[in-house]
Amino acid sequence: MRRTPIRLLGTQTIVAVAVARRCNAASAIWSCAMRLAAIPTPALVVGRDAFDHNVATMAVRWPGRTLRPHVKAFKSTSLAQELAAAGHDAFCAATVRELEGLARAGLGADLLLANEVLDPERLRRLAALSDKHGARVTVAVDSTETINAAATAGIEEVLIDVDVGLPRCGCAPDEAPRLAEQARSRGMEVRGVMGYEGHVVGLESREQREAGVNASMDILTSVHREVGGDVVSGGGTGTWDLNHWVTELQAGSFTLMDTAYERLGLPFRLALAVLGTVISVSAKGWAVVDVGVKALGMDHGNPTILGASVWFCSDEHTTFAPLDGVTTPPVGSRVLVWPAHIDPTIALHEKMFVVNDLPQDTFSLPDELEITDIWDIDLRNW
């Protein structure tokens, strides 16, 4: 029997309808009435309670469109639908494919490509989302080349992307007014500025994060005064309560969280793990779960298994040893593996299986956990 997930948000009716529709549309093999124990591994699982808590917590500080959820973190229109139902219906993304999927799913109210793209064909497709799906599309630009590419493709609105200290994209601050003028001279509307303090969001010291965001936003607000427009876009999960300058926060990881962000002591809870099956146990003290580097983003390091020490990950395996006093799980048992970085982890999977709650105190998973929803990860690749 399928349990109705507990909702923390004030949109029960709308969300419940959306969930029912997706569950009915789900694959014939996997259905929402199934227990998690029947799902083949490795598989992504989402704890509904933690996800709802995260969304509700963020919405207190950043309600409605003051939050511009970054879809790169979760690459799923199903999850984006949940955010839209909670009032956050303006999105940003890192790839054109992510935005195309959102527009097709009816989530095109206000889409921002928060990244530089030069590909003429992709930019043309992006510009066409306006006519095809009634989407509003804005593109980040940081150079004459990206402005020309956007204008040639028929893009109508841009943000000037500014280097605020992260050595990545973004023009030099003193270049921004000239680029804004260029964009306007090509007939495009300049909605404002964007600047991502990505060198700051992951710092474990709150004081350092605060000092970093202050310095970055000094630059961005100063540039904004010269460029004009209504939008100052930036920030992320790690600076969600420290960035007081942006008009919209580009956060995505807060929805599901990971062990790297967890170290920052944020009020968001871990809501995503990779479910694995123990396929081998050695009398020498280790066990092997079928979750490896093809199921885990590894750029933030090894994953975590609660109650165990992770030794290493290989293509399809993680070798771990239970801590003293913890019983080794038998062959065939289910184990949760918590990724260090959700964005590249999710990009490796096809679906997320939602359950009401994920245990946070043990590596074992109760076999009777029921799936309440299935979210397709439909925005992968490029």
Place this chain on the structure above:
Amino acid sequence: MRRTPIRLLGTQTIVAVAVARRCNAASAIWSCAMRLAAIPTPALVVGRDAFDHNVATMAVRWPGRTLRPHVKAFKSTSLAQELAAAGHDAFCAATVRELEGLARAGLGADLLLANEVLDPERLRRLAALSDKHGARVTVAVDSTETINAAATAGIEEVLIDVDVGLPRCGCAPDEAPRLAEQARSRGMEVRGVMGYEGHVVGLESREQREAGVNASMDILTSVHREVGGDVVSGGGTGTWDLNHWVTELQAGSFTLMDTAYERLGLPFRLALAVLGTVISVSAKGWAVVDVGVKALGMDHGNPTILGASVWFCSDEHTTFAPLDGVTTPPVGSRVLVWPAHIDPTIALHEKMFVVNDLPQDTFSLPDELEITDIWDIDLRNW
């Protein structure tokens, strides 16, 4: 105009026909007559000359079925077809989905699941490949549980997987005879033993690799004498010329190579890179290419850009700085990013674009390079 790739192998006619078929069947968007400059990035590119060299070099020591290519490395039936055409038509894999794809593609002559799987449904599908596609299927087992799962699913042949020093799967050596007896008592044929010296294959010192493989194969050959059967399966790219005991080498990475294996001084050449576009250049000295951790397996560390220093990778970007004396590539130029680990890199992409040769001395890519083949990466996920 499409150039015919130069072939180093003695199977010119067969391979040429296969290539022509795939090119005709390729996507309407991307065709083999295109120049690489027209391919959207990030995209995997394969250097045909280096690939052919690698296959020919390996075949001298491990001809025909003495090589059992490990499909987990490249996840492509197109690439597997090339190996089959070169005489290597027995494959091993890490997932059931990899083997199903091979069988469907007519490559089921001798398939080994070189991994432990307990999922009853997947094992049943694996057993059914025999009736459905005439495939021969062998499965690795290392416990009573995996033997029971295989027997129940109707698997007919197994290898006993032995722990030869890598703390991962594999039974204790002294358990192997008992497990072989169990498997036979369940009506399954025991073809022999398997043992992977994965703790050795990546050691940079050849002496250490040699000592390690000797110790591991001492264990495996000793177990083999007790278990019986024709097959002693193991080894990999890093021990290809040091492992003198196995009857079949389970190597896969040698086909395309990566920068981690390159450090070992093997005679195989780098044949796979991720093609990117420079999307932003800073006057402060760095440039940004649109190849990030969603396009790169990161468990072996940062990728390499020839003539440049890689600073860091984020979701969709790599920031790099050209070395002294190297000109910064302009916005819009194409750059090759060489991954540190091909297996998880390939698992992130949908296609490999084959060109005759990839430049190994510069990060820039001649725009006029023509695509001679497109290999689908059709064996992804689980």
